[in-house]
Amino acid sequence: MKSVKIAGDAGAETRVVILESGEEAFAALTKFANDAGVAAASLTAIGAFENATVGWFDFEKKTYKKIEVAQQCEVLSAIGDVAV
Numbered sequence: 001m002k003s004v005k006i007a008g009d010a011g012a013e014t015r016v017v018i019l020e021s022g023e024e025a026f027a028a029l030t031k032f033a034n035d036a037g038v039a040a041a042s043l044t045a046i047g048a049f050e051n052a053t054v055g056w057f058d059f060e061k062k063t064y065k066k067i068e069v070a071q072q073c074e075v076l077s078a079i080g081d082v083a084v
Contacts, residue, residue: 001028003036022050033082045078 001023007014015036019028024043033041050072055064 001032003032019047025049029082038082039084043078043080043081043082046075048072048074 001020002018004018005084006016017029017032019025022069029043040078045058049069052069052073053066054069055066057063
């Protein structure tokens with residue numbers, strides 16, 4: 001994983017994080033956030049995965065329905081938050 005700060009001012013900064021092939025995305029981003037002392041952030045991502053688990057929230061069952069994708073796939077967008 002590589003990280004580059006591309007902007008920053010008055011307590012806010014923007015970083016680009018580039019993952020290596022084979023890295024597990026959420027584990028790597030969690031490590032980055034912990035190592036950088038990130039307590040709150042927004043996340044926007046693009047790229048590709050070698051394989052992935054995606055899903056949607058089933059309101060009736062109050063759980064996520066997981067969908068395994070066992071091939072390389074492009075990520076149109078991944079948007080979320082980081083919070084301690």
